[in-house]
Amino acid sequence: MWKSWTLACLLLLHLANASETEQCNAEDSKSSCGCGDGATNRERRDAEQPPPPQNDQKADLLHDFDSYPRTNQMIRIEGGTFTMGLDKPIIVADGEGPSRRVRVDSFYMDVHEVSNAEFARFVADTGYVTEAEKFGDSFVLDALVPAEIEKTITQAVAAAPWWLPVKGADWKSPEGPGSNIGARMDNPVVHVSWNDAVAYCAWAGKELPTEAQWEYASRGGLDNRLFPWGNNLTPNGQHRMNIWQGTFPTENSAEDGYVSTCPVTAFPPNKYGLYNMVGNAWEWVSDWWTIRHAGEDQVNPTGPLSGQDRVKKGGSYMCHKSYCYRYRCAARSSNTPDSSAANLGFRCSSRTRPTHKDVVILEN
Ligand SMILES: [Ca+2]
Ligand SMILES: [Ca+2]
Ligand SMILES: [Cu+2]
Numbered sequence: 001m002w003k004s005w006t007l008a009c010l011l012l013l014h015l016a017n018a019s020e021t022e023q024c025n026a027e028d029s030k031s032s033c034g035c036g037d038g039a040t041n042r043e044r045r046d047a048e049q050p051p052p053p054q055n056d057q058k059a060d061l062l063h064d065f066d067s068y069p070r071t072n073q074m075i076r077i078e079g080g081t082f083t084m085g086l087d088k089p090i091i092v093a094d095g096e097g098p099s100r101r102v103r104v105d106s107f108y109m110d111v112h113e114v115s116n117a118e119f120a121r122f123v124a125d126t127g128y129v130t131e132a133e134k135f136g137d138s139f140v141l142d143a144l145v146p147a148e149i150e151k152t153i154t155q156a157v158a159a160a161p162w163w164l165p166v167k168g169a170d171w172k173s174p175e176g177p178g179s180n181i182g183a184r185m186d187n188p189v190v191h192v193s194w195n196d197a198v199a200y201c202a203w204a205g206k207e208l209p210t211e212a213q214w215e216y217a218s219r220g221g222l223d224n225r226l227f228p229w230g231n232n233l234t235p236n237g238q239h240r241m242n243i244w245q246g247t248f249p250t251e252n253s254a255e256d257g258y259v260s261t262c263p264v265t266a267f268p269p270n271k272y273g274l275y276n277m278v279g280n281a282w283e284w285v286s287d288w289w290t291i292r293h294a295g296e297d298q299v300n301p302t303g304p305l306s307g308q309d310r311v312k313k314g315g316s317y318m319c320h321k322s323y324c325y326r327y328r329c330a331a332r333s334s335n336t337p338d339s340s341a342a343n344l345g346f347r348c349s350s351r352t353r354p355t356h357k358d359v360v361i362l363e364n
Helices: 002-015 058-067 116-126 131-135 194-203 211-219
Strands: 073-077 080-084 100-104 107-110 137-141 163-167 282-288 310-313 333-335 344-346 360-362
Touching (some): 100 211, 107 211, 116 194, 131 137, 194 344, 211 282, 211 310
Parallel strands (some): 073 360, 282 344
Antiparallel strands (some): 073 107, 080 100, 137 163, 282 310, 310 333
16 A cells, blocks of 8 residues: 555656645655654553663763754744645645745744754753653664664564664664763753653753744745745755655655764754754644644634654655655644654743753854
């Protein structure tokens, strides 16, 4: 099933190659397109998980954060009204449409994705154990899994066979046992669930942004553009975000400089001063997932009152137009709140001026 619609979709993309408005509206696109979506949902499992593996480097890591420049800055985003979603949705099944006029009040937004160094401060202060550590596994892209670990994995995701559930993969060991984040302290923390993200934000005196706040912030004051800087993927031939170049999922040419995650400070910011809103790591937002939206004007929408999945925004280093054209402001996807993967992180926001001693607010 996934193959046939993917082929159809590829054909469509090929036929409409010059256009940025092609539609991939197969019913199945949620489970088939890509770099995140339902493929990486954690299966329902009861308690009695194996104890998390001990990480010998834990002590070192938790002290290493002091040597990294802080990336905990926030910036005030002036409220306003914008067009959320798309009139001509590109991935219809994701609920990118209809477009609607949405007002958001002024708020504060993290300038960067939460980095490993910033997350390490939280863990060192609280002893927090992430859900990937409690469950004992998380999803990693096969190409990034060391061969000796890949040999031991028999279970893959049928709709997205490039995702491998790796035992012992967590935020400190992103590719499983033996891997570490020593050289990636300035990269986004990944393998964090929605619940983990909420716990971090609460500790930092912040909260997760709503989808409306996130999308408004990502657009940087530009109306109806595909990307935070406009409609041109690579203005003046310059890469503006960390996605996948080459052939997904077999060959990553990394023309943008990065095979996996990149520093949260990489690439120029958008007009609101925000970095890596699209690409690099997917970012959890606070809303429950729905693909049905009220079309009329909305004020500070917060999404459905209940649901099963939480929304994530912005796409990741694994997004390629052929499989997962979700590195756009209006694009969206979802996972269950206990799910985690090697391309899923977050940033925080605040409706009020943060008073937490650890928050730095940039003047704009
Ligand atoms: Ca890349
Ligand atoms: Ca991002
Ligand atoms: Cu993607």
